Amino acid sequence: MSRTPLHPTREQIELPMVLDCLSDPIRLTIVYQLAQQERVSSELCCGDFNGLAGKSNLAYHFAKLRECGVMQTRVAGTNRFMRLRREDLEARFPGLLDAVINSAAKDADRLQLLSGCDVVDAESN
Amino acid sequence: MSRTPLHPTREQIELPMVLDCLSDPIRLTIVYQLAQQERVSSELCCGDFNGLAGKSNLAYHFAKLRECGVMQTRVAGTNRFMRLRREDLEARFPGLLDAVINSAAKDADRLQLLSGCDVVDAESN
């Protein structure tokens, strides 16, 4: 396992890549859950998203989200903690992330954003 | 040529589809140009986008933009006039379209949004 995964600089973040990244239902769910979690701890680890898809499939989506500059990964022991790159995204594309997240929240049931994710269960306790 | 192409109702417009639609550079350019044109006439016809790609390729992208609910097509003679479905998009995803368009405007040169499009030339006269 390489120590710190590749992240693009703020200026390297491209609009089409971000939009494409967010257009996938699984990745949109991940981003949505990360946004919800910001009110609590701002970070989640990969395992919190088991239930959304298989581990290798999730790793694929995590890599995409990272490489597109949407989220950042921090390695801690055997865990990888992830958070949204809110400031960078806001600097590059003002209002975009919130518009997407709010739209996703509005359509939460339609998008099935809440299904199969440990995070929501934990939060509702 | 069928008289009126298919358009989804406002409620049928889905977030992932819209994001995916906007993630393609050619389609993003079309949307951006339509947005710019709103200050003038709010409508453009297919031919205004020759230069972006071949005709059949453009027809493919137009169809996607239409089927995803991003724009509306009106048939007039041999022409098809298109405009953004601003109100519908705003109702479904508040702030999203403007965030995307403003972000695209900020990155206009990086995205090469202005190249090969008749509209800009016409507008700069």
Add this chain to the structure above:
DNA sequence: CCTTATGTTCAACGTTTATTGAACTATTGC
């Protein structure tokens, strides 16, 4: 009616994408 202009539709193609399971790496705790 014939031609021209505007776009669409279709089939073909090569590329990219999402998904899967198996193998692998790295860290923690006993």
Add this chain to the structure above:
DNA sequence: GCAATAGTTCAATAAACGTTGAACATAAGG
């Protein structure tokens, strides 16, 4: 050291995507 845990990487697969040119459809102008 050994087993368990947490994730990644790889190869394979099927589906979706973008692009192309040729054929088609429709309307307008002479």
